[in-house]
Amino acid sequence: MSIESSSCSWQEGLYDGEVYVSGEQPEIMGLIKLNSNENPFPPAPEVLQAIVEFDARALRFYPKGDGSPLRKTLADIYGFNDSNIFIGNGSDDVLALAFKACFGKNKPILFPDISYSFYPIWAKFFGIDFETVPLDESFRIVPEDYAKENGGVVIANPNAPTSIGEGREFIEEILKNNEDSVVIIDEAYAAFGGFSAGELVHEYDNLLVVRSFSKSRSLAGLRLGYAIGSDLLIKTLISVKDSFNSYPVDSITIAAGMAAIESEDYFRMSIAKIREVREKTAEQLKGLGFKVLPSSTNFIFITHERVEAKVLFNYLRMKNILVRYFDKPRIDNYLRITIGTSDEMETLLEETANFFQS
Amino acid sequence: MSIESSSCSWQEGLYDGEVYVSGEQPEIMGLIKLNSNENPFPPAPEVLQAIVEFDARALRFYPKGDGSPLRKTLADIYGFNDSNIFIGNGSDDVLALAFKACFGKNKPILFPDISYSFYPIWAKFFGIDFETVPLDESFRIVPEDYAKENGGVVIANPNAPTSIGEGREFIEEILKNNEDSVVIIDEAYAAFGGFSAGELVHEYDNLLVVRSFSKSRSLAGLRLGYAIGSDLLIKTLISVKDSFNSYPVDSITIAAGMAAIESEDYFRMSIAKIREVREKTAEQLKGLGFKVLPSSTNFIFITHERVEAKVLFNYLRMKNILVRYFDKPRIDNYLRITIGTSDEMETLLEETANFFQS
Numbered sequence: 245m246s247i248e249s250s251s252c253s254w255q256e257g258l259y260d261g262e263v264y265v266s267g268e269q270p271e272i273m274g275l276i277k278l279n280s281n282e283n284p285f286p287p288a289p290e291v292l293q294a295i296v297e298f299d300a301r302a303l304r305f306y307p308k309g310d311g312s313p314l315r316k317t318l319a320d321i322y323g324f325n326d327s328n329i330f331i332g333n334g335s336d337d338v339l340a341l342a343f344k345a346c347f348g349k350n351k352p353i354l355f356p357d358i359s360y361s362f363y364p365i366w367a368k369f370f371g372i373d374f375e376t377v378p379l380d381e382s383f384r385i386v387p388e389d390y391a392k393e394n395g396g397v398v399i400a401n402p403n404a405p406t407s408i409g410e411g412r413e414f415i416e417e418i419l420k421n422n423e424d425s426v427v428i429i430d431e432a433y434a435a436f437g438g439f440s441a442g443e444l445v446h447e448y449d450n451l452l453v454v455r456s457f458s459k460s461r462s463l464a465g466l467r468l469g470y471a472i473g474s475d476l477l478i479k480t481l482i483s484v485k486d487s488f489n490s491y492p493v494d495s496i497t498i499a500a501g502m503a504a505i506e507s508e509d510y511f512r513m514s515i516a517k518i519r520e521v522r523e524k525t526a527e528q529l530k531g532l533g534f535k536v537l538p539s540s541t542n543f544i545f546i547t548h549e550r551v552e553a554k555v556l557f558n559y560l561r562m563k564n565i566l567v568r569y570f571d572k573p574r575i576d577n578y579l580r581i582t583i584g585t586s587d588e589m590e591t592l593l594e595e596t597a598n599f600f601q602s
Numbered sequence: 603m604s605i606e607s608s609s610c611s612w613q614e615g616l617y618d619g620e621v622y623v624s625g626e627q628p629e630i631m632g633l634i635k636l637n638s639n640e641n642p643f644p645p646a647p648e649v650l651q652a653i654v655e656f657d658a659r660a661l662r663f664y665p666k667g668d669g670s671p672l673r674k675t676l677a678d679i680y681g682f683n684d685s686n687i688f689i690g691n692g693s694d695d696v697l698a699l700a701f702k703a704c705f706g707k708n709k710p711i712l713f714p715d716i717s718y719s720f721y722p723i724w725a726k727f728f729g730i731d732f733e734t735v736p737l738d739e740s741f742r743i744v745p746e747d748y749a750k751e752n753g754g755v756v757i758a759n760p761n762a763p764t765s766i767g768e769g770r771e772f773i774e775e776i777l778k779n780n781e782d783s784v785v786i787i788d789e790a791y792a793a794f795g796g797f798s799a800g801e802l803v804h805e806y807d808n809l810l811v812v813r814s815f816s817k818s819r820s821l822a823g824l825r826l827g828y829a830i831g832s833d834l835l836i837k838t839l840i841s842v843k844d845s846f847n848s849y850p851v852d853s854i855t856i857a858a859g860m861a862a863i864e865s866e867d868y869f870r871m872s873i874a875k876i877r878e879v880r881e882k883t884a885e886q887l888k889g890l891g892f893k894v895l896p897s898s899t900n901f902i903f904i905t906h907e908r909v910e911a912k913v914l915f916n917y918l919r920m921k922n923i924l925v926r927y928f929d930k931p932r933i934d935n936y937l938r939i940t941i942g943t944s945d946e947m948e949t950l951l952e953e954t955a956n957f958f959q960s
Contacts, residue, residue, distance in 0.1 A: 248931060253782040254783050254784050254807075254808040255834065257704065257705065257706060257707045257753060257784070257837055257844075258704060258834070258835075258838045259703045260838075260841070261842075262845065263841050263845050264845065265844075266664070266667065266848050268603055269664060269667070277663075280664055282663050282664065283664050284660045284662070285662065285664065286659035286660075286661070287658060289695055291658065291661075292659070295653070295656070295658045296658075298643070300645060300653045300654075301645070302644075302647055302823060303644070303821050303822070303823035303858075304640050304641045304642070304643065304644055304820040304821070304822060305627075305638075305822055306627060306638055306731055306816070306822040307823050308627060309624065309627075311902045325829045333691055333825075333847060333850055334847065334849065334850075336846075336848065337846075337847045344727075345616060345617045346616060346617075348615060350615075358663065366846070368845070379803075395615060396720050425615075428617070428783050447840065458664070462661065462662040463661055463662070464661070464662060464664040464665075464849075465660060465661035465662065465664065465852060465853035466852045466854065467665075467691075467850060476613065476616070482619050483617060483619065485622050486621035486623075487619050487620065487622065487724070487727045488694075488727060489692065489698055490694065490950060491694070492692075492695070493825070494823060494824045494852050494854075494855055495823035495824070496823070496824065496852075496854060497852055499853075589811070
C-alpha cells in the first residue's frame with residue numbers, strides 16, 4: 245500500500261495531469277483568512293432558517309437532477325424560462341461541464357494569460373487545445389485579440405485575480421467577433437459591482453453566463469452555481485451532466501439556494517458593505533504607496549514598487565493574516581487580498597504599516 | 603433562443619454523447635416509489651440532529667476539499683489511513699473520476715453486459731474503449747471471462763439490476779487474474795448483505811472499492827460517496843478531482859455523513875428490516891409464480907413466464923406504484939422493484955395479485 249512500491253503495469257495507465265491549487269484552508273485560531281475570496285458575512289438569516297426548517301427525513305430521496313425548484317426561482321427572478329437555467333455543484337462544476345459541452349473539437353479555445361487558473365486545467369483534462377491571450381500592460385483584456393478563429397472563448401468578468409471588470413460594450417464586442425463559437429462569461433464576482441451579461445442571453449444564443457453562490461451569497465460551504473444560456477446550450481449542458489453525475493446538487497442546498505435568492509435585502513446590504521470596505525482599504529493602501537488595481541470584485545490586487553510581494557505575504561502570514569500570492573509570470577509581485585470585515589481590514593492595514601517600519 | 607433556429611457553426615462543436623437515464627422522480631400524491639432503490643426509512647436520528655446543530659453561519663467558508671473530517675472517520679472505522687480514503691459527490695462522482703483516474707489508455711476495459719448502465723456512458727465520456735462481458739444464463743458473472751488483457755475492470759457487487767452478490771473467492775479470482783489492471787468494485791448495494799471487498803485493499807494495491815451513502819444510509823438527497831484504495835490510487839483520484847472540481851462535497855453533508863457513520867445501531871436495524879421485508883416479498887411473489895433472483899441488495903429482480911414485464915409495469919403505474927422497467931436485451935421481461943416498507947410491499951403484492959385476476 246505504499247507509493248514507493250515497485251512499479252506495476254497497472255500504475256502506468258494512471259492519470260498524471262496538472263491540478264488546480266486552491267487557497268489554503270489552514271485551521272489556525274484567530275487567523276484572518278483573506279485568501280479564498282470568501283464572504284466575511286454569514287449567509288442571510290432566511291438561509292439559516294431554510295436549513296433549520298428543511299425536512300431532513302426527505303433526504304432518503306434523490307434530489308431533482310435539474311436542481312428544481314431552484315431552477316424555476318432563478319428563471320423567474322432573471323426573466324428567463326427554466327430551459328435557460330442550468331444548476332451545478334458550484335460554478336467550478338458548471339464551468340468544467342461547459343468546457344466539455346461547448347468547446348473546441350478542432351480549434352484552440354481562447355482565454356487571457358492571466359485569469360482563473362482552472363481554465364487551462366479543464367482544457368487539459370478534456371483534451372481541448374487552448375491558446376492564452378496576453379492582457380495588456382495595465383492588465384486589461386483587449387477584445388480585438390479575441391477576433392480570430394477559435395474553438396470557444398472563456399472570459400472571467402470581472403477577471404481574477406486582477407479584479408478588473410469590463411462593461412456591456414466590451415462583452416458585446418467579444419460576442420460580435422465570435423458568432424461561430426460559444427462564449428462563456430464567468431461571473432463568479434459580477435455581483436460585487438461588475439456588469440452582468442445575463443440580459444445578453446436574450447440576444448446571443450452562443451453566450452453562456454456562469455455564476456456562483458459561493459462569494460456574493462456567502463455559500464461557499466454549499467456547492468452551488470448556475471448557468472444562463474439558450475435552450476440549446478442548456479440542453480447540451482444537461483446532457484453532459486447526465487453523462488457524468490446525474491444528481492450533483494444536494495436537496496438541502498437547493499432549498500438554501502432558493503432562500504438565498506429570495507433574501508434580496510440582505511444580499512444588497514452585504515454587497516454594499518463589502519464595496520464600502522473595499523474602497524476604504526484601497527485608499528489606505530494607496531496611502532502606503534501601493535498600486536491597487538480598480539476592483540469590481542470582493543478582493544483587491546495590489547503591488548508596491550519597493551516591496552517584494554512574497555516577502556510581504558510571508559510577513560502577514562506570520563502575523564496570522566493569510567492573503568494569496570501567485571508565483572506566476574507577470575503577477576509574481578502582486579498580492580490578492582479578499583475584502584473581509586472592517587476590523588479585519590484594519591488589522592491588515594496596521595500590520596502592513598508595521599511591515600514598512602520593520 | 604429556440605432550439606429550432608437555423609444551425610450556426612458554434613452549434614457544430616457541441617457535445618452529443620449518450621446520457622444516463624435515471625429512475626423517474628414524479629411528484630404524485632400517494633405514489634409508492636419503488637423505482638430508484640431509495641431507502642424506505644429516513645436517515646438516522648443522529649443525522650437529523652447533526653443537520654439541525656450544524657453551524658450554518660460557517661457556510662461562508664469553502665468545505666475541506668478532501669472531505670475532512672469525514673475522511674478520518676471512515677479511515678478509523680474501516681481500519682485504514684486517511685490516505686486510503688477518497689470522498690466524492692455521491693458514488694457516481696467517485697466512479698466517474700475513477701474511470702478517468704485509472705482506466706485504459708490503450709486497451710478496452712471490461713464490465714458485464716448487464717450491470718450499472720452508467721459504465722458505458724462514463725467510458726464514452728472519457729474516450730475509454732470498453733468491452734462488455736456477457737453474464738451467464740442465470741445472470742451470474744463468470745470470473746474466468748475477466749482473465750484476458752484489458753485496460754481495467756469494473757464490477758458492481760452485488761450487481762445491478764440483477765441483485766446477485768458474489769463472495770470473497772469470486773473477487774479474489776478477478777483480482778488474481780488482473781494484476782496489471784485497476785479493478786474497481788462498485789459496492790453501492792453491498793451493505794444489504796453482500797460481501798464487501800474493503801478488507802482486500804490491504805492486500806491488493808490495484809483494487810478500488812467504491813461505496814455510497816445514498817441507499818444504506820438513507821442519504822440519497824445529500825450527495826456522498828467514497829472510495830477505499832491504496833495510497834497511489836487515492837492520490838491519483840485526488841489529482842483527478844483537483845483537475846475538475848476541488849470542493850465537490852458540501853460542508854453540511856460532511857457533517858451529516860459523520861453522524862450517519864456513527865449511528866451504527868440504526869444502520870443495522872434498518873438494514874435488517876429491509877432484508878426481512880425483501881425475503882418475505884420474494885416468497886410471496888414466488889407464490890404468484892414469479893421467478894425472483896437471489897438478492898443481496900435492497901431491491902429484487904423478477905420475471906414471470908406468463909406475464910409481459912412491461913404490461914405489469916404499466917398496470918402498477920396506473921395503480922400509483924412505480925417500479926423500474928429496462929427496455930434492454932436479455933432483461934426486457936424483468937422488473938426491478940425496490941424494497942419499501944412492509945405496507946408498501948403489501949400494497950404491491952395486492953395489486954400484483956389483482957393484476958392476475960384482471
